[in-house]
Amino acid sequence: MKSYEVTKIGQHRGKPRLWLEGSKAQLGGFMPGKRFEAKKDIDKQMLILELSDSGCRIVSRKLKGERELPVIDINSGELLSVFDGIEAVRVVVQDGKIFILPLATEIAVKERLGRLKGKLDSGAPIFVGSLSHGGGVLSHAIHAGLKESGVKAKLAFANEIRAELLEQASEMNDAWDGETLPLAAPMQELAFDSWAMNQLPKVEVLEAGLPCSGASVAGRAKRGLEHPEAHPDVGHLVVPFLAIIAKVQPAVILLENVKQYLTSASMCILRNQLRDFGYNLHEEVLQAAEWNALEHRERLCMVAVTQGLAFDFAGLVRPDRVEQRIAEILDPVSDEASCWSRMEGLKAKQERDKAEGKGFAMQIVTPFDTKCPTITKGYAKVRSTDPKLQHPGNPDLLRQFSPAEHAKIKGIPEQVVGGLSATIAHELLGQSICYEPFRAVGRLLGKSIKACGEAITHQTALSAYRASVAG
Numbered sequence: 001m002k003s004y005e006v007t008k009i010g011q012h013r014g015k016p017r018l019w020l021e022g023s024k025a026q027l028g029g030f031m032p033g034k035r036f037e038a039k040k041d042i043d044k045q046m047l048i049l050e051l052s053d054s055g056c057r058i059v060s061r062k063l064k065g066e067r068e069l070p071v072i073d074i075n076s077g078e079l080l081s082v083f084d085g086i087e088a089v090r091v092v093v094q095d096g097k098i099f100i101l102p103l104a105t106e107i108a109v110k111e112r113l114g115r116l117k118g119k120l121d122s123g124a125p126i127f128v129g130s131l132s133h134g135g136g137v138l139s140h141a142i143h144a145g146l147k148e149s150g151v152k153a154k155l156a157f158a159n160e161i162r163a164e165l166l167e168q169a170s171e172m173n174d175a176w177d178g179e180t181l182p183l184a185a186p187m188q189e190l191a192f193d194s195w196a197m198n199q200l201p202k203v204e205v206l207e208a209g210l211p212c213s214g215a216s217v218a219g220r221a222k223r224g225l226e227h228p229e230a231h232p233d234v235g236h237l238v239v240p241f242l243a244i245i246a247k248v249q250p251a252v253i254l255l256e257n258v259k260q261y262l263t264s265a266s267m268c269i270l271r272n273q274l275r276d277f278g279y280n281l282h283e284e285v286l287q288a289a290e291w292n293a294l295e296h297r298e299r300l301c302m303v304a305v306t307q308g309l310a311f312d313f314a315g316l317v318r319p320d321r322v323e324q325r326i327a328e329i330l331d332p333v334s335d336e337a338s339c340w341s342r343m344e345g346l347k348a349k350q351e352r353d354k355a356e357g358k359g360f361a362m363q364i365v366t367p368f369d370t371k372c373p374t375i376t377k378g379y380a381k382v383r384s385t386d387p388k389l390q391h392p393g394n395p396d397l398l399r400q401f402s403p404a405e406h407a408k409i410k411g412i413p414e415q416v417v418g419g420l421s422a423t424i425a426h427e428l429l430g431q432s433i434c435y436e437p438f439r440a441v442g443r444l445l446g447k448s449i450k451a452c453g454e455a456i457t458h459q460t461a462l463s464a465y466r467a468s469v470a471g
Contacts, residue, residue, distance in 0.1 A: 002027040003093035006103065009083060016080040018047075018100065020072040020091060021062065028093040032061035032070050040082050045107075047074070047082060049098040072098070109278035112251040112306045116204050120450070125152035126204035128175075129248055131187060131241065133160040135416050136169040136176070137432040138209050138256060143175040145442020146205075151449055156201050157181040159190055159244075165428060172418050191240030197247050205445070206250035209433070210237050210257055210266075228264045238266035242273055252311075252445065253304040256433055259285045261300050270302070279304040284313040286441070288434035292322045294329065294372045294409045297434045301441055309452040316444050319436075326389070327367035329408035333399070340397040346384040353384075363387045364398065372409050375401065377430030380423040403429065411435040 003024045010017045028051075030036065035055035039048045049072065060071040074080060083089060086106060092099040101107075119126050126146075130139045139155060146153045155175045160166050163184035170176050181200075183190055190196055211234040229235040245253060253274070261267055262283065271281055282303045289296040305311045333339065346362060353360040362384055363373045373387045382400060391397035403425035407414045412435045417425040 001092060001094060003091070005091045006088055007091055008088045009080065009086065012075050015075055015077045016083070018072075018074040018080060018089070020074075020098070022069050024091060024093050025059065025070040025072055025098070028098055029096050030059050030070050030072060030098065032059050032068055034059045034070075036072075038074065038076075038079055040079055042082060045082055045102055047079060047100040049100070051096040105276065105278050108249055109307055112204075112249055112278075113308050115202065116251045116306075116309075116449070116452075119204065123152070125154040126449070127156040127201055128153050128205045128207065129156055129200070129203040129244075129250065130158040131206070131208035131244060132210050132237075133158040133166065133169065134162075134209065134431060135165050135428040136173040137412055137416060137428075137435065138207055138254075138438060139169075139175040140173055140413065140416060141433065141435050141438035142205070142207055142254065142442040142445070145439040145444070146446040146449075148439075149443045149446025149450065151446040153205070155180045156203050157183055159183040159185065159187055161186050164424070168417075168420060168424075168428070172415050174415075187237055187244070188240040191243040191247075197244075200244075200248055203248050203250050204449075205252045205254065206245060206248060207254040208241060208256075209431075210234070210241060210255065210261075211431075228261070229266060235266075238269055242270070245274075245277065251306045251309065252449070253279065253302075254441070254445070255300075255302040255304075256438065257300045257302075259298050259300045267302075274304045278307050280307055280309075280311075282311055282313055284316070286434075286437040288411075288437055289371070290318045291411070291434070291436035291440065292319060292324055293411050293434045293436060294324055294326065294370070295374055295434055296371055297374055297410070299433055299437070301438070303441070303445065305448070305452075309448065311445070311448045313444075315447070316440055318440070323370055325367065326365055326369050326372060326409075329405055330367060330389075331402050331405055335391065335393055337399075339399045340391055340394075341399065342396055343382075343388065343398050346382070346388075349384050360385050364390050366390045367392055372401075375406055375409060375426070375430055377427045379406065379426040379430055406430075 005024055010019065030051065035052055036057050036059065037050050037052045037055040038057055039050065041048060060073060062069045062071045083102065086102050088103055090101045090103055092101065116126065128143065130136065133139065136158065139158065143153050143155065154177065158166060158169065158180060166182040166184050170180065170182060274281055284301050286299050286301050303311055350362050363386065365372055365387055375387055379386050387401065388398040389401060401409065403417050403420065403422055404414050406426060406429045407417055410429060410432065412429060412432060417428055420428065
């Protein structure tokens with residue numbers, strides 16, 4: 001390749017016009033007075049200019065000061081009809097040849113749509129990829145929703161930095177099957193390992209729960225961060241996220257994070273780059289309370305769909321309001337069980353914090369309460385500000401929630417943490433979503449995919465096939 005340029009198709013006297021001038025033509029040997037042929041390849045959606053002594057076209061000349069510049073002027077509606085509806089093209093120069101093609105992003109959009117329609121038409125499962133997988137709670141919820149909407153899905157790969165969580169998911173999470181590819185590595189390492197990336201299949205849906213440590217209020221306060229991207233471990237993960245998107249070319253992307261991520265620089269970068277990749281973005285803050293969860297967690301949900309697919313959060317169905325009490329999710333724990341404690345140390349800390357004017361206080365709930373404060377990933381550390389359950393008969397006694405109770409508070413299937421130690425189970429659950437809002441998103445996404453699949457015409461699929469050949 002001698003040169004690569006993106007240029008616009010103009011208009012001249014009511015016809016499309018492609019004007020190539022200067023060094024890009026020179027680099028391919030297209031000098032003033034040289035003859036060339038122009039050939040249209042409909043199947044590959046490209047125009048090829050090739051030097052030929054018997055060519056019917058001649059490279060023109062233009063004087064710029066004392067310099068003589070070559071000019072190639074294609075002002076033919078018939079030749080340029082291969083680019084109907086396209087505003088810009090790639091010009092790739094080689095020795096003796098110039099290839100004019102649609103932008104790579106145009107080809108990618110058509111390929112994604114064609115691949116999705118092909119799977120829907122054949123009844124094959126759509127492929128799903130998962131990043132920052134954790135124990136796969138988001139994957140489980142999305143797969144459940146897709147299944148309920150009538151869309152078959154297969155988890156193609158899951159990336160997570162902690163190998164033990166992937167091991168747990170492979171055994172206890174039924175979104176997995178024997179062919180799911182575990183990728184136990186930092187995302188930033190995986191994304192720029194060209195060998196590993198070449199092994200990944202293209203997917204129709206890519207979901208991710210990028211770590212929120214840099215964007216959350218607690219995470220920023222703990223490290224004194226001026227902005228989320230300053231976090232040394234996770235502040236830059238939008239970069240590998242975009243690199244993996246570019247490689248696996250999902251038709252749909254789903255991201256969840258804390259709602260503060262909405263105003264981060266990372267989210268601005270995502271919006272702009274995904275737009276340039278050919279996606280339309282939809283954003284919603286999901287309130288778990290609207291799905292009757294005991295934990296009223298709020299999470300950002302971003303859904304990016306390839307242009308040509310329709311999606312609207314207005315179609316998200318919320319259940320009827322049902323009041324639930326903490327008592328309904330409790331394990332059968334005896335009033336005399338050893339897990340009950342006066343927690344004198346934590347109560348003394350609360351008094352010290354109060355005397356020093358700190359805003360820390362214990363969060364105590366009873367079996368009769370209808371909501372529970374947020375349980376975080378560090379819950380097993382038994383910290384003073386984490387929720388504690390009050391004894392039903394002795395208000396001085398408190399205990400921690402068990403992993404099973406923690407799962408039910410968030411609406412997460414208990415099997416996901418089956419067999420784990422309390423420490424790891426709480427870590428897995430504490431950094432997860434509340435389940436039901438995202439299962440509802442999965443259902444809505446499935447309905448949108450099915451409806452859009454029916455709307456994608458045979459001609460669109462044919463164009464996508466041609467585009468994939470050209471790519």
